[in-house]
Amino acid sequence: MARDTKYHIEGDETTHFVSQRKKRERPKAKMQPPLTPMIDVTFQLLLFFLLAFNFRLAEGQIPGTLPTKSEDDPVVTDLLPITINVIPAMDAKTQRMTGCLYDVDKVSVSIKTPRKLYELLEGRKLALGEAATKVPVIIKPRDDVAWRHALEAFNAAVLAKYKNVVFVAED
Amino acid sequence: MAKSRVYKKGTGQGGVDFNMTPMIDVTFQLIVFFILAGQMASDELANLSLHRPYRSQAVEEEKLGVPNRVVVNILSVSGDRSPEAVDPLDAGMAKYYMISKKKIDVDDYDGLKKILGDRKKAASDRKTKFYVEIRADHRVAFEYVKHVMDAAADVKIAKVKFSALLKERGSDQ
Numbered sequence: 001m002a003r004d005t006k007y008h009i010e011g012d013e014t015t016h017f018v019s020q021r022k023k024r025e026r027p028k029a030k031m032q033p034p035l036t037p038m039i040d041v042t043f044q045l046l047l048f049f050l051l052a053f054n055f056r057l058a059e060g061q062i063p064g065t066l067p068t069k070s071e072d073d074p075v076v077t078d079l080l081p082i083t084i085n086v087i088p089a090m091d092a093k094t095q096r097m098t099g100c101l102y103d104v105d106k107v108s109v110s111i112k113t114p115r116k117l118y119e120l121l122e123g124r125k126l127a128l129g130e131a132a133t134k135v136p137v138i139i140k141p142r143d144d145v146a147w148r149h150a151l152e153a154f155n156a157a158v159l160a161k162y163k164n165v166v167f168v169a170e171d
Numbered sequence: 172m173a174k175s176r177v178y179k180k181g182t183g184q185g186g187v188d189f190n191m192t193p194m195i196d197v198t199f200q201l202i203v204f205f206i207l208a209g210q211m212a213s214d215e216l217a218n219l220s221l222h223r224p225y226r227s228q229a230v231e232e233e234k235l236g237v238p239n240r241v242v243v244n245i246l247s248v249s250g251d252r253s254p255e256a257v258d259p260l261d262a263g264m265a266k267y268y269m270i271s272k273k274k275i276d277v278d279d280y281d282g283l284k285k286i287l288g289d290r291k292k293a294a295s296d297r298k299t300k301f302y303v304e305i306r307a308d309h310r311v312a313f314e315y316v317k318h319v320m321d322a323a324a325d326v327k328i329a330k331v332k333f334s335a336l337l338k339e340r341g342s343d344q
Contacts, residue, residue, distance in 0.1 A: 035195070042195060042198045049206070057221070057336050057337075058231070060334070060336075061334055061335070062228050062230070062332065064331045086313075097259075097262060113225075114225040115225050144314070147308070147316055150313045151333060154333065155335065159225075159226055159228050169317050
């Protein structure tokens, strides 16, 4: 589209004309902001993020409750609790902790994997019916057992939808 | 974002200019990536190795609401060493407890209790219930976690949350 060659001045009725040649002669104003400081700052930012960045795996939280230490309101329940003893397993040759055993209600067969523990808890829940989720699950890890094994037991109970899961210290 | 455009500087001296625009574009993309994808190193969360349980029931913090908590980190003496490099007798040992960059000796039960009590008092005006978040290295022995739970129960903190890695997306494990 051809550019307008006419213009008006405020308060003046006269129409002014600008010739095409004059227009071509007029250099177009070029705005070029200085990029160097911006690049400097951008690289500083990038360097900061690269150094401060911590590649951490996504973590979350498993909620629980702590027993109150007051003796005024002891928790009383008619339901027989499920007790999970978490016992460390040691390799005789290397004398290193290799895993653990989940001993549920002192049954003769101990469970070695959290998956099996979950299946057992799920099975108990099905057998007990509706009230099952209210059954207290008591996790009794031995003091020297690695935290991950105790956490697995807690997670298995939460996964099986038990509502009352507690940690109890060894006698 | 800036347009990518090749331009000539009209100096008439025949100088060659680099086109900086795409480079700035890429740099900004990288910055945005680091901001969005990354979690910044924080004062509260120590650098330790958490456990991912079988079908982890851990929930992202954002889904649990505004945190009103004290984070107790339990660091292992094993640090970043491989299991073989650690003395079997030291395997389950904790190095120290850490609360907001403050180190507490593992035998200093009273010190731990005092800090938990102070933090609870300081947070008493908050609407959400105060809780202790236990971030224990997966290798430390249960007794160290038990100390924290005992100390929290002593200062009448009833809620606790255990940190764990989230379930891997698309995985059944």
